[in-house]
Structures are given as C-alpha cells and as structure tokens.
Amino acid sequence: MTRRTLYILLASGGSAVLMLAALGFQHLGGMAPCELCIWQRWPHVIAIGIGGLALILRAGWLAWAGALAALGTAGIGFYHTGVERGWWQGPSTCTATDATGLSTDDLFDQIMNAPLVRCDEVPWEMLGLSMASWNTVAALALAGLWVMAARQTGQHAA
Secondary structure (H helix, E strand, C coil), X not given: CCHHHXXXXXXXXXXXXXXXXXXXXXXXXXXXXCHHHHHHXXXXXXXXXXXXXXXXXXXXXXXXXXHHHHHHHHHHHHHHHHHHHCCCCCCCCCCXXXXXXXXXXXXXXXXXXXXXXXXXXCCCEECCEEHHHHHHHHHHHHHHHHHHHHCCCHHHHC
8 A cells, every 4th residue: 555545545534534423423412513513524525535536546636635625624613613712703594693782573583593503602622622623623634644645746656
C-alpha cells in the first residue's frame, strides 16, 4: 500500500467515522441535529465519495477535492461554534431572535414556528468543546491528510 492510498483511506475513513458518530448521537443518543449540524454532514459525505473515486481513478486532483470538502465542513463547524458561543448570529431558522417590540401575536407566531433544535445551544460538550468545535478540529486534521495524499506524486503515488 502506498502512502497516498493510506492517506486517502485515513482521510475518507475519518469522515466515515465522524458520520457514524453523528448518526449514533442522533439515533442511539436521542440528540436531534440542528440545521447547522446537518450542513456539516454533507461535506463529510462528499469526502467519503471522493475517497472512493480517488482510490479507483488514482487521479491526484481528487485528493485536493477531498481537502476542500474537509475544509468545507471545518468552516461550517467553526461558524456553528461561533453561533453557539454568541460570537455572531446564526441563521434565523435555528437561532433565538430578539423579541423586543413584537406584539403578542407576533411573539406567539415566533414561538410556534421556532425549530425544535436550536443552533445556538450546546447539547453536548467534552473538554469544553462542543460537537461543532470537535468537528472543526477533526476536519482540519482530515484536510491535512488529504493534502498529504495530494502531495504524493511520481512513482510513490501509484
């Protein structure tokens, strides 16, 4: 097995493990994902697919595409972390909004239309980091593996 193949397997496998963990938290742990959590999953799914294609086609540019997918989920995870920490506002579809100046009817409508899972609440954390934060850290490591795979060229890349 070449280094390139190993790096691709580790990177795409890492995305698969993160997806399985997310689905485990959701289906076994009863933690419904918010909208930003779902957004973070798509680049992982794409990275898994890219990993399979990269192993089959042996096209070096696919490893760069895998790195972009990993950086994409890292970016969404960082954005989600900022929403959770109150550094900036999240999408209006999944964060609390200011009720100042709303009529009773408007406030009632806002409450009734509020999502079941909010993006600005942290349902679980470990060592002071939320799942979104951990996804960011892990995705940056996976992006590094993708870059290492992309940089394997010549005779050793086959």
